[in-house]
Every structure is written in C-alpha cells, then in structure tokens.
Amino acid sequence: MQQPTNSSRRKFLGLAGGAAALGALPVVIIRPAEATPAMLAAAIQNVTGGAAVRTGKVKLEIPPLVENGNTVPMTVTVAHPMAPEDHVRSIHVFNEKNPQPNIANFHLGPHNGRAQVSTRIRLADSQKIVAIAKLSDGSFWSASVDVVVTLAACTEEVI
Amino acid sequence: MRFSGAIAAALLAAGVVGAAEIPQAERRSGYDFMKPDTKAMQDEDTANPGMLWVLDGEALWKRKAGGADKACADCHDDARTSMKGVAARYPAFDKTTGRPLDLEQRINSCRTNQQQATPLPFESRELLALTAFIARQSQGAPIETGADPQLAPFIAKGRELYMQRQGQLNLACANCHDDNWDKKLAGAAITQAHPTGYPLYRLEWQSLGSLQRRLRACISGIRAQAYDHGAPELVELELYLMSRARRMVMEAPGVRP
Amino acid sequence: MASALINVPAKAKRGDIIEIKTLMSHIMETGYRHTASGEIVPRNIITSFTCRFNGNEIFRTDLFPAISANPFITFFTTATESGKFEFEWIGDRGFSETASASISVE
Numbered sequence: 001m002q003q004p005t006n007s008s009r010r011k012f013l014g015l016a017g018g019a020a021a022l023g024a025l026p027v028v029i030i031r032p033a034e035a036t037p038a039m040l041a042a043a044i045q046n047v048t049g050g051a052a053v054r055t056g057k058v059k060l061e062i063p064p065l066v067e068n069g070n071t072v073p074m075t076v077t078v079a080h081p082m083a084p085e086d087h088v089r090s091i092h093v094f095n096e097k098n099p100q101p102n103i104a105n106f107h108l109g110p111h112n113g114r115a116q117v118s119t120r121i122r123l124a125d126s127q128k129i130v131a132i133a134k135l136s137d138g139s140f141w142s143a144s145v146d147v148v149v150t151l152a153a154c155t156e157e158v159i
Numbered sequence: 160m161r162f163s164g165a166i167a168a169a170l171l172a173a174g175v176v177g178a179a180e181i182p183q184a185e186r187r188s189g190y191d192f193m194k195p196d197t198k199a200m201q202d203e204d205t206a207n208p209g210m211l212w213v214l215d216g217e218a219l220w221k222r223k224a225g226g227a228d229k230a231c232a233d234c235h236d237d238a239r240t241s242m243k244g245v246a247a248r249y250p251a252f253d254k255t256t257g258r259p260l261d262l263e264q265r266i267n268s269c270r271t272n273q274q275q276a277t278p279l280p281f282e283s284r285e286l287l288a289l290t291a292f293i294a295r296q297s298q299g300a301p302i303e304t305g306a307d308p309q310l311a312p313f314i315a316k317g318r319e320l321y322m323q324r325q326g327q328l329n330l331a332c333a334n335c336h337d338d339n340w341d342k343k344l345a346g347a348a349i350t351q352a353h354p355t356g357y358p359l360y361r362l363e364w365q366s367l368g369s370l371q372r373r374l375r376a377c378i379s380g381i382r383a384q385a386y387d388h389g390a391p392e393l394v395e396l397e398l399y400l401m402s403r404a405r406r407m408v409m410e411a412p413g414v415r416p
Numbered sequence: 417m418a419s420a421l422i423n424v425p426a427k428a429k430r431g432d433i434i435e436i437k438t439l440m441s442h443i444m445e446t447g448y449r450h451t452a453s454g455e456i457v458p459r460n461i462i463t464s465f466t467c468r469f470n471g472n473e474i475f476r477t478d479l480f481p482a483i484s485a486n487p488f489i490t491f492f493t494t495a496t497e498s499g500k501f502e503f504e505w506i507g508d509r510g511f512s513e514t515a516s517a518s519i520s521v522e
Contacts (some may be wrong), residue, residue: 047236063196067347067416068362071484082494098482099448106479106491112475113433113494119477120484122446205423208486211441214419365443365485 040094043101044132047092048140053132058091058143060131069123076106078115078133078141088115089134097127123147163347180337181351183273186407188355189415194346197362201414209291209360212367213286216414218339219285225276232291234273238296246294247409248303250398252310259313259398262290263369264389280386287367291358295410302355302409305402320392326383347416354397356413363416370397418442422503424517436467436491440513443503446481449488462507465489470499497520
C-alpha cells in the first residue's frame with residue numbers, strides 16, 4: 001500500500017528492549033470527530049441538498065485498532081423502523097482526506113427490514129469518516145468518527 | 160516489509176544468539192496473534208477473500224489443458240477425496256529430481272509431465288488458485304511434512320538457513336521468530352512463523368500469496384538478497400518451517416495482516 | 417477469472433429478517449497510484465452492486481476507490497416468499513458479473 005505522506009512519525013514499539021522497527025504497518029485509533037473540511041462538506045451537500053443534518057440514529061462502527069489500513073471492516077446501523085410509510089432510504093459514507101470524498105452509497109427500502117450494512121474500506125491516512133442516513137420523511141441523520149492511522153513505527157530508514 | 164538497523168543492534172546487545180527452539184506446548188499459529196476482526200475474516204468462508212481463489216482453483220481443476228487435453232480432475236477425480244491431507248505433507252520428496260518439491264512445484268510438474276502444458280508462473284492467479292484449492296482440502300488436518308527420512312538432509316539445510324544470521328541487519332529468522340515471537344515489531348506481532356495458512360490472503364498484499372512470497376518478504380526485511388521463486392533454498396526453508404510446525408493444524412486459506 | 421461468494425440462508429420463515437453476505441473478486445485499483453516510473457495506474461474499480469429478489473431491486477450500492485480490494489458487502493432483507501436473489505456487479509472497463517442464490521420461505 002502507499003505510504004501515508006504526512007503522517008506523524010510516532011515513537012516505535014520496542015523489540016527486545018528498545019529496538020526500532022519500520023514498515024508500512026498502520027495502526028488505527030479512533031478519537032472524537034473534529035471540523036469538516038471543504039471537500040467533505042461539498043460531497044455531503046450533494047446528498048443533502050443543503051438540508052439540515054442532525055446527529056443521532058446512526059451508528060458507525062470501525063474497530064478501534066485495525067491491523068492494516070488496506071482492509072478496515074466498517075458497519076453502519078441506523079436505529080429506525082423500516083416500515084413502508086417510515087424507513088431509511090439510503091446511507092452515505094464519506095471520508096475527508098482521500099482524493100475522493102465518497103466511500104459508498106447504500107440504497108435501501110422497507111423490504112430490508114433492518115438498516116444495517118457492512119463493508120471493508122481503505123484508510124491510508126488519519127481522517128474523519130462520516131455516515132449520513134436519509135429517511136423517507138426527507139430528514140438526514142449522521143454519525144462521524146475521526147480515525148487516526150499512524151505508522152506505528154519509525155520509517156526514517158528507507159533503502 | 161523493512162526493518163531498521165536498530166533492531167539488529169538491540170538483538171545483538173540483548174545477546175539473543177541461538178536461543179532455544181519453541182517447545183511443542185508453546186507453539187502458536189499466526190492466527191492466535193490476530194485481532195478479532197481479522198480472525199473473523201479467516202473464520203467464515205464468505206468473509207474470507209482467500210476463498211475466491213479456492214473457487215477459481217476448483218474451476219481450473221476441471222478445465223482441460225495442454226497437449227494431453229486433460230484436466231486435473233480426469234486423473235485425480237474429486238479433489239475432496241484425492242487431495243485430502245496432501246498439502247499437509249508438502250514439501251515432499253520427489254524421486255525424479257531427488258529433491259523436495261513444494262506444492263506449487265508439484266502442481267507444475269503435473270502441468271508439464273501429465274498435461275503437457277506450460278508451467279504456471281509463480282504467484283500467478285492460476286497457480287495460487289490451484290494451490291489454494293488443494294490446500295483447502297487439508298483444512299483442519301495436522302501437518303505431517305518431514306516424515307519421509309529422505310527429506311532429513313534438506314530439513315537440516317533449511318534449519319541452517321533459518322538459524323544463520325544474514326543480511327545487512329545480520330539477523331537470523333530465529334532471532335525474531337524463536338527468541339522474540341511474543342514481541343511486536345512496528346505494531347505487528349512477530350509470531351512464530353508457522354506456515355499453517357498458506358497460500359493465504361494478506362491484507363498488506365490485498366491478495367492471496369504463497370509461502371515463498373512471505374519468506375522472500377522476510378528475507379528482504381533483513382536486507383538480505385531474497386532467493387528467486389523456486390530456488391532450492393526457499394524450498395528448504397519451507398520444508399524446515401513445515402516440519403517445525405508438525406502436528407499443528409492446517410488453516411489454508413488463512414488471512415494475515 | 418472472477419469469482420463471487422454469496423451467503424444466503426437456504427431456508428427462512430416468512431417475516432424473518434435475514435442477512436446476505438457477498439464477496440466479489442476484484443483488485444479495486446484506485447486510479448491514484450503511480451508506477452515506479454511515475455505513470456498513474458488507471459482506475460479499475462467496481463462502481464455498482466445491485467441485488468434483486470424475484471426481479472425487483474431490493475438493495476444497491478455505489479462503490480468508490482476507498483472500498484477495499486475484493487469488495488465485501490453485507491445487508492439485510494425480510495423473507496417474504498420463496499424465490500431467487502440475483503446479484504450484479506458492474507465496473508470500469510466493462511466489468512460485469514452476476515450470481516444468484518435461492519431461498520425457500522415457509
């Protein structure tokens with residue numbers, strides 16, 4: 001996978017008492033979300049058409065520590081009925097730093113019974129992930145997490 | 160994968176030279192070191208990307224090929240029976256060459272001698288698929304490699320390679336995998352290097368890969384010149400590692416970070 | 417060679433909410449990587465995944481380069497009647513694959 005270009009080079013984990021190691025082995029840590037940059041905002045605007053997005057109903061699950069940024073399991077669940085008159089229409093997942101802000105759009109309907117989807121995503125760098133659900137009444141709900149992808153070890157020495 | 164020179168320094172400073180081999184009771188598969196999410200990926204067939212190669216392998220098994228216009232299935236019938244437990248005793252001694260052959264080489268020997276087809280390149284999708292399909296028929300079986308006494312001198316050579324310091328980092332495989340297997344390196348568990356899951360899907364590769372590919376990566380990691388695919392040294396290393404893992408359970412297709 | 421793995425329960429009770437899991441072989445080349453000589457490796461991804469039940473669309477996903485190689489997608493559906501799920505993956509360079517699975521609902 002590509003080396004993150006601007007990731008902070010963190011202190012490495014010791015081997016046999018204070019050894020250094022290197023390699024593109026990202027460690028992902030989740031911390032609370034921060035501000036929303038322009039690209040991400042524009043992509044969200046595309047989906048919502050400017051309607052208000054409320055926090056809530058949506059659960060965005062990414063393991064607190066993933067072993068490789070190439071394949072990060074992700075589950076989005078919307079706590080909402082899936083009835084013909086009142087249901088989740090779609091779920092949209094975005095990221096902030098990849099060249100393209102979209103990760104996936106999932107189109108659902110009442111026949112799904114449960115608004116829950118899973119997939120695996122690429123996280124090559126620290127960034128915010130946002131999931132937005134569109135309901136049949138036209139309202140939007142969201143959840144977001146900041147995912148920190150670090151090179152867990154020093155990468156100073158490259159041949 | 161690359162490792163820094165500081166590892167070598169630390170390992171030397173710690174004086175870990177030629178420490179004891181891992182006792183039977185303490186042997187652990189790389190699987191045991193993985194996070195629950197990665198384990199889950201290996202555990203369930205529909206979640207395990209390695210199964211895609213197994214499916215491809217099953218299709219290839221039935222496809223006629225070469226001048227003989229024969230499929231593997233024409234001679235070996237149902238792989239579920241004929242290939243059961245086979246991967247668990249490879250590399251195996253080959254009478255014609257008087258040397259051990261790994262499973263990939265064995266498949267290619269049938270390609271050339273039985274099907275009269277061209278050998279499949281190492282790490283090609285086809286060879287990985289056939290290997291994965293055959294190895295899958297040994298899932299859950301105990302590893303038996305090395306029982307044949309004719310293999311003894313080759314196992315000894317593989318062990319020598321494993322114990323020998325090499326590369327710019329002047330490290331032996333054993334320095335990491337026997338002496339420091341419970342430690343982490345760059346956030347990754349070092350593990351005991353048991354080849355229980357090959358061919359396996361590595362998240363880092365985003366693909367299935369052979370044991371030789373994994374070994375070559377570890378050799379480059381210590382800044383030594385990796386042997387070419389199919390080199391006798393690599394087969395001897397595979398043989399030693401498999402015999403070292405005897406009675407451990409086959410997991411192919413495994414998943415690793 | 418493109419293979420798909422589908423996990424659909426063979427049987428369900430009417431009204432059960434069942435999970436469907438799918439795995440499709442594809443490299444999902446992002447279009448943002450460069451070769452050693454500096455050329456861009458052209459994008460080659462699956463862009464759309466659709467599931468139909470007895471001919472009607474019940475689930476669809478738009479995929480982007482941030483989806484991992486060999487896309488894995490799971491979702492739920494309510495078992496209403498016996499029938500056939502059809503799955504379709506469409507992508508760059510004319511990529512088009514289908515798979516199907518049957519369910520019997522009591």
